[in-house]
Amino acid sequence: MKFFYQDWHFDSELPMKIFSQNDISFHAHCHPEVELIYVESGSLIIGVNEEKRRVSQGNLVVCGSNDIHYFENDGSDSKVIVLIFKPELLGGLRIWPDEFQFTSPYVTSNIETEHVSKLMYSILQENNKKSLNGFAMITKGLLLQLCGMLQRYIPSLPQDKEPLEQRARMQKILSYIEENCCTEITLESIARHFNMDPHHFSRTFKSTLGINFKTYLNTVRISLAEIKLESTEASITDIALECGFSSIRTFNRVYKSLRGRTPSKLRKS
Known part of the structure; x- marks a missing residue:
């Protein structure tokens, strides 16, 4: 990572x-x-x-x-x-x-x-x-x-080799998400990138990480946004768009659902 x-x-x-x-x-x-x-x-x-x-x-x-x-x-x-x-x-x-x-x-x-x-x-x-x-x-x-x-x-x-191989693929998936989290990624596009059926990808992802793909993607985006909020003077809107959110409204909604507060309170704290 x-x-x-x-x-x-x-x-x-x-x-x-x-x-x-x-x-x-x-x-x-x-x-x-x-x-x-x-x-x-x-x-x-x-x-x-x-x-x-x-x-x-x-x-x-x-x-x-x-x-x-x-x-x-x-x-x-x-x-x-x-x-x-x-x-x-x-x-x-x-x-x-x-x-x-x-x-x-x-x-x-x-x-x-x-x-x-x-x-x-x-x-x-x-x-x-x-x-x-x-x-x-x-x-x-x-x-x-x-x-x-x-x-x-x-x-x-x-050591069982089969789980290691499955884990290696999931590691590649996580790295791909982090490297491309600021771009538009859908369940279908990432499943296609890794030559997996979308339904199988979704089940495998949730069983391994405990959360679904969309929630994980948003969590990575929010984590990156928090780094930018604390280390730069860029506006919250600019940071939201840079981190892959389609609008400030979506960013505020997702941020509050995951963190229980608005991003503006992080910058004030």
């Missing part, structure tokens, strides 16, 4: 990021980096590939390389620790997991997550000691231990 994930600014010596965030919400996306989400408090809905669950305090979600995942905030308070890192930190791997897959990305057992949460907190604390000698080595050691614990205690099975 380009305008959301190109600017992580990973350190060349230690390509990872860890941060704590309240009430996270983000539309479906994927990237080669591994992403671990630990719920510190409250609850939220997280979708990973074809699964979608409410996760609560003490739960962990493991998003492996190129897993399609998203966060939904339905008004519940939540606080999560998010750890994102390049698989190469685990010994030159291109993806992780590589030769196996976890039976589920959702880890809810207190026994399993107790050790993992301690390591997540340790990495988060170490992240504040970047100026100290040995920071990168200690952090990498904690990360290796964390992934080793996940591989040891979370049930897994051999």
Whole structure:
């Protein structure tokens, strides 16, 4: 995903990021980096590939390389620790997991997550000691231990190639939507682009992402519009048209339905 994930600014010596965030919400996306989400408090809905669950305090979600995942905030308070890192930190791997897959990305057992949460907190604390000698080595050691614990205690099975192929196609679809979201895209045109029957495309898209194609397209457009609203002085009308909406009226209606407020309030906040 380009305008959301190109600017992580990973350190060349230690390509990872860890941060704590309240009430996270983000539309479906994927990237080669591994992403671990630990719920510190409250609850939220997280979708990973074809699964979608409410996760609560003490739960962990493991998003492996190129897993399609998203966060939904339905008004519940939540606080999560998010750890994102390049698989190469685990010994030159291109993806992780590589030769196996976890039976589920959702880890809810207190026994399993107790050790993992301690390591997540340790990495988060170490992240504040970047100026100290040995920071990168200690952090990498904690990360290796964390992934080793996940591989040891979370049930897994051999990698199934068929879901990977299906996921790869969906990744291409998501990239296509992002690259062309400002142009006119219809269900029929994108299905034709990927040589799929429109009805099959619609069913596959919704079963994977939890929302229909039109809602997802509007979500991407709104997310891009919000970036422009906060970072440019362009008028709301110009931004609406630049982001693929046919009129300011349509933009206002869609924005309010997805965000619960008008775009003008974002610019005033």
